[in-house]
Amino acid sequence: MIKQGVLFVCVLTLTLISCKSKKVQTTETFKERTADQLAEAIEDHNVNYDWFSAKAKIHFKSSYDSGRVSATVRVKKDSLIWMNFKKFGLSMARMQITTDSIYVMYPFENYYERKSIEDYSELYGIDLEFKKIQSFLVGNCLIPDEANLRSRRIGEEYELYASSDGYTVKYMIDPGSLKVNEHSIIDTYGREVLINFSDYKKAGKHKNYSHKRTYYAPIDSNENASADISISDVEFNVPKSTPFNIPSHYITYDN
Numbered sequence: 191m192i193k194q195g196v197l198f199v200c201v202l203t204l205t206l207i208s209c210k211s212k213k214v215q216t217t218e219t220f221k222e223r224t225a226d227q228l229a230e231a232i233e234d235h236n237v238n239y240d241w242f243s244a245k246a247k248i249h250f251k252s253s254y255d256s257g258r259v260s261a262t263v264r265v266k267k268d269s270l271i272w273m274n275f276k277k278f279g280l281s282m283a284r285m286q287i288t289t290d291s292i293y294v295m296y297p298f299e300n301y302y303e304r305k306s307i308e309d310y311s312e313l314y315g316i317d318l319e320f321k322k323i324q325s326f327l328v329g330n331c332l333i334p335d336e337a338n339l340r341s342r343r344i345g346e347e348y349e350l351y352a353s354s355d356g357y358t359v360k361y362m363i364d365p366g367s368l369k370v371n372e373h374s375i376i377d378t379y380g381r382e383v384l385i386n387f388s389d390y391k392k393a394g395k396h397k398n399y400s401h402k403r404t405y406y407a408p409i410d411s412n413e414n415a416s417a418d419i420s421i422s423d424v425e426f427n428v429p430k431s432t433p434f435n436i437p438s439h440y441i442t443y444d445n
Contacts, residue, residue, distance in 0.1 A: 221365040225341040228350040229334065231368035232361060236330040237396050237426060240267050244424045250417040264430045265324050272432035286434040289320045295436060302440045322375075326385060329400050329421075331373045334359050347371060369398060393424040 242265040249258050259282070264272045271287035286293045292310050295302045311318045325332060334352035341350045344362070351360040362372035369390055375383040386404040393399035401424070405417045 220343075220346060223341075223348055223363075223365050223368070225339050225350065227368070228341055228348055228361070228363050229336060229339060231363050232331050232333065232350070232370060234368070235370045235398075236333075237328060237399065239265075239328065239426045241265070241427050241429050242267070242328045242425070243428065243430050245422050247420045247422075248417055249419075252416070263327055264432055265327055266429075266432070267324065268321070270432060271320075271324055271327065272430075272434065284434060286432070287320065287323060292318075293434065293436070295434070295440065300437070300440050302436050302442050304442065329385075329387070329403065331361060331370060332359050332375065334361075389420075394426045396426070399424060 242263075244263050246261045246263060247258070248261060250256060258277075260276050262274045262276075269289070271285075273285040274281055275283040275285070281297055284295045284297075287307075289307075291304060291306050293302065293304045305313070307318045307320065322332070334350065335354035336352070338352040338354060339350065340352065341348055343349075346365075348363045348365055349360060350363060351358060353359075356378040358376040360372075360374045360376070361370055363370055370387055372384065372386050374385070377383075384406050387400035387402075388404075389402035390398040390400055393401070401421045403419045403421070405419065
């Protein structure tokens, strides 16, 4: 059904869990880097913005289901996330996330859902903190606690990691280009949230912005799903409309 498919994509794009990812190999001589240089690479990776907008092509797959949808994503920093999901050019769902609630409308079913972020977090057993969601959508990394920062070489990459407030954050960084290849967060239950970055190119004033990402998410204790996402039409600091009016005849089964 449309509703189940959209919810799957929404959760997949917002909450990610890891599996083994491909490591980038380089034919150049390995370049030694300090932890401070690697931490600076993360700062350089991140984009400062008030508004973010982009289009995305999403290919999700698991043993249960697979499919392709497109999405328009708009983020007003620390305030609002708005997404419109389409298939075959038709709007199949629209999502609005505020700092405390998540709303989803399904035009084909005249149906909507609304829950608090806390409710969704409990429902899916994951942390849907607003600032983490917006960071993943924009493609930014969470900044590590420098007091606990550590680094080590793994193959032809550096792993930078730090722990704070019950979370561990990790980054895989190319020592030559200092581009971030992978970013993950591990919570107190050992669940690892992951995003792989690739296809770096110019976007606005940002010289190196990842236009392709791979996400992983849990279906159940034995099954992972994946999503390949291609980003285009990226704009920063250009205010956009975020229409989200629930028609009076739409129904919901939520309290």
